[in-house]
Amino acid sequence: MKVLSAVTAISLGIASANPFAPKMTRNTPKSSYIGSLMDKARPTPNSQLGRRLDGEDQEIDISSYSIKFEQCQYIKQYAEEYDEETDSILETKRFVIFRLCPDSSCSSCNYNYGEYIVDMETYLQSTLQHKQEEQENYCQACEECEEEEAANDDAAAANDDGNRRRSLAILKRRSLYNVDCSSCYTQCQNIENMEENGYVDASEYIECEKVYENENTGVVYYAGAICGNSGTRIKVGLFTDEECNVHDGDASVDQYLKNENGYNVKLSYHLLKQTFVANECVASCTKVDENANEDNDDDAAQEDAEVETAEVCENLYEAAGKCENPHGFESGMDYSYSDYYDIQVANEETVCDYITTIQAGHFDETGEVVISGGQTTILGNSVQTTGGQKFALTFFVIGTVGLAAYAALLHRKLTKDSKADLADQGDGAMA
Numbered sequence: 001m002k003v004l005s006a007v008t009a010i011s012l013g014i015a016s017a018n019p020f021a022p023k024m025t026r027n028t029p030k031s032s033y034i035g036s037l038m039d040k041a042r043p044t045p046n047s048q049l050g051r052r053l054d055g056e057d058q059e060i061d062i063s064s065y066s067i068k069f070e071q072c073q074y075i076k077q078y079a080e081e082y083d084e085e086t087d088s089i090l091e092t093k094r095f096v097i098f099r100l101c102p103d104s105s106c107s108s109c110n111y112n113y114g115e116y117i118v119d120m121e122t123y124l125q126s127t128l129q130h131k132q133e134e135q136e137n138y139c140q141a142c143e144e145c146e147e148e149e150a151a152n153d154d155a156a157a158a159n160d161d162g163n164r165r166r167s168l169a170i171l172k173r174r175s176l177y178n179v180d181c182s183s184c185y186t187q188c189q190n191i192e193n194m195e196e197n198g199y200v201d202a203s204e205y206i207e208c209e210k211v212y213e214n215e216n217t218g219v220v221y222y223a224g225a226i227c228g229n230s231g232t233r234i235k236v237g238l239f240t241d242e243e244c245n246v247h248d249g250d251a252s253v254d255q256y257l258k259n260e261n262g263y264n265v266k267l268s269y270h271l272l273k274q275t276f277v278a279n280e281c282v283a284s285c286t287k288v289d290e291n292a293n294e295d296n297d298d299d300a301a302q303e304d305a306e307v308e309t310a311e312v313c314e315n316l317y318e319a320a321g322k323c324e325n326p327h328g329f330e331s332g333m334d335y336s337y338s339d340y341y342d343i344q345v346a347n348e349e350t351v352c353d354y355i356t357t358i359q360a361g362h363f364d365e366t367g368e369v370v371i372s373g374g375q376t377t378i379l380g381n382s383v384q385t386t387g388g389q390k391f392a393l394t395f396f397v398i399g400t401v402g403l404a405a406y407a408a409l410l411h412r413k414l415t416k417d418s419k420a421d422l423a424d425q426g427d428g429a430m431a
Helices: 002-012 029-036 120-158 161-176 184-192 290-295 299-304 311-319 341-359 387-430
Strands: 065-083 088-102 114-119 199-201 209-214 219-228 233-239 266-268 321-323
Touching (some): 065 219, 088 120, 088 311, 120 161, 120 184, 321 341
Parallel strands (some): 199 266
Antiparallel strands (some): 065 088, 088 114, 209 219, 219 233
16 A cells, blocks of 8 residues: 555655655756755764764775666656646656665675665766776776787796786786677777767767757757666657657657768667666676786785775765665664664655555656556556455445435435425415
């Protein structure tokens, strides 16, 4: 029943934002929304991200976890202001649900994990920045393949320890970024020559921006990120409004994207698709330290070194609504001894219910609440009305009809008695 209550509350617009968001400041709607997401959640004795509780800084260690993409979802809800352009009081919010899975166990991830929800823009900005850095480091390590061969030849010829150490450092970077010298060059060249080959990186269009305008016909298109394949993918779509709320599913993106010379270009999803891989980790929360690899050849010393959390995980953990305790998340927010215990429990229950509502399929790909044939239609999961719910609904309907019939009968009787009294009064007056 909590799930259905959450759907009802959202569809009726009881709150002007997602149920776990606090009241927003009156800056720009975009910055206010992103900045206020889960601000009401207070840190607990384990919180790591620079916030205070009971006057002390505490830390959470999520460095041994990895990010796993779960689902992308639109939610339509009441807007704070009426949109004259779209003639609508509704606005579309875009969310991503992800998990933090222990020890890179993203293929299973069924216990000791945390589940989180964050706006799509924050998710894409954080993960794409991380993937862009990975890609640059990968191609840089690929360029060193030839250097490593030269260093090995020089070291063998001159018995030079300096060249030998440089060769070892190159090998470590290759291992760190999983570089295969036999194939990496072609891949990096394709990325570098993308524009020359008539492609453009899809990650450049994740924010809403105008890509086409015809002054004669008045047709205007904006490109932005959309959820696809029942929330399992993120791709670029076309919208007819500058806020990217009205999606035109019939228009092809490639038809309206052009380069500086006016030629059509196609989208390359090489980078963007790495942010929603299925049953694989999007990113490890262990921060990569190349300097430690280069300066310290002692494996035992490297193991004893302090492990730091990757920035992508810190950013997403900071911004997201958290559902941790129901999944046995051992490194999560333990607020059992906190002065804010009741608030934290209420916040987490609300977030968990909200995530469950989305995962149950109570919204379609456009963000509308799905109701069909007198019961909520579930996309992807089989959820039907229970026998008790059917009985209660039937009892309510029959009772309502019975009361209506009784009211009509009573009204008729009262009307008849009233007419009889008037007739008697009339006869007495004439006598």
